Amino acid sequence: MLPSAANHIQIQKLLQGDEETIRLLYDTLFPKFARYVKKNSGSYSDAEEVFHNALFQLIARAKVSGVVIKTSFEAYVFTVCKNLWLKELNKRKKKVRNEGVFELKDDTEDHVASILQQERWELFEEMLIELSEKCRLLLKDYFNKVPYDVIVKKFSYATENAAFQRVFKCKKQLAMLIKNNSKYNQLI
């Protein structure tokens, strides 16, 4: 999605608890998100809970520190919801499935943890763009478990050790960019 210069009027309206804006999000974005959740091991009520929590967290974040959106408002809210659902799915995978029912939490601790995760996600994505394209692609392949011999060939390294060194340097560079960003201190 193309970058947006201004920050969104919809966020301002949401901050005021504007029911029309919330309704519009339920009419236009929620059906799409519910479809996404259903395709990804969830139910309609899971989608409802996640959507509710995502909107609440977004508003809380905007109230306390402000939110800078660099895509379209809808695409942004969809990403926030998607990340929250993936977090929930990961949590479920870890849990022993004694019961078939999972209850999504609506408590302060959980909301704060999710907000921080989303903010870190945005910061890391932003800093990844600052890396060279080669570093980005290398890290992507490495963390997607592409075998070393394939990485060596693809990126023309002499040895597997040289590839590992490069991954190490790229990750270090990324960590440096993140640490130098003023936002990071409040997220760790």
Place this chain on the structure above:
Amino acid sequence: MNDELQLKVEQYISGSMSASDALDFEKLMETDAALKAEVTLAKQLNFHLSGTTDDSEVPNNEYTQNLKSFMESEEAKELKETLRTVQSERRVPKFRSKKRRIIFAAAAAVVIFLISAIGLIFKTEPGTEKLYAQYYSTNDLPSVIQRGTSNSLLKQGAVAFQNENFSDALAYFEQYDASTEEPDMALYLYKGATLLELGNYYGAIQEFELAIDSQSIDASKGFWFKAMAYLKSGDVSNAKYVLSDIASHVWYYNHDKAKELLKKLD
């Protein structure tokens, strides 16, 4: 931090350190806050890069305290209530049996028929149809002619669409949709335009939203078609909402037309 220590951090978080070295490393972390922060960040980066969930502890700092204070305020409680009210208002009704679904579908068909019939006599938005006819153009759809043979279903669908054989077009697009995992903006736009012709506004809007979300270079065409769908359905308020979004982004498709149309709708 030097490379040697950084390497130790990586070995520690990947679990490749021996048990006794890991124990020593943990002791070191207890007294060295900067090292502990490095380990936390390295872990968070691994989670991020491998697409898994970062389950770091919530830090106790001014920012998290402010978040908590807000969340426990009266204002936040009221906000939650508003969100829940809209949620239940917009909830899709659940049906216990197939029979009830059929009854509901039949009732909905009767209502739609009545609304259409009344609409023919009393048009609530007299200018909407005219504006739709003036601004909607299938020329805004992308060309699929130059595409490879792998997309022949898309091409066949586009041909059927051009020949106004919309049911066949929809069947081709559905088939193509089922055969591909990759997002395809052209498919979403054509499928949406077909549904629009068939009077399925809700379905059309869903497809245009997928086009917007496709990350394609001209994904903003989705906004234009979405606005057109709202306009055709007579939902002027939503049409204006989407058009305002186009009007506030100069690089969005049909930006000027959106501004012009907005003026006419006001």
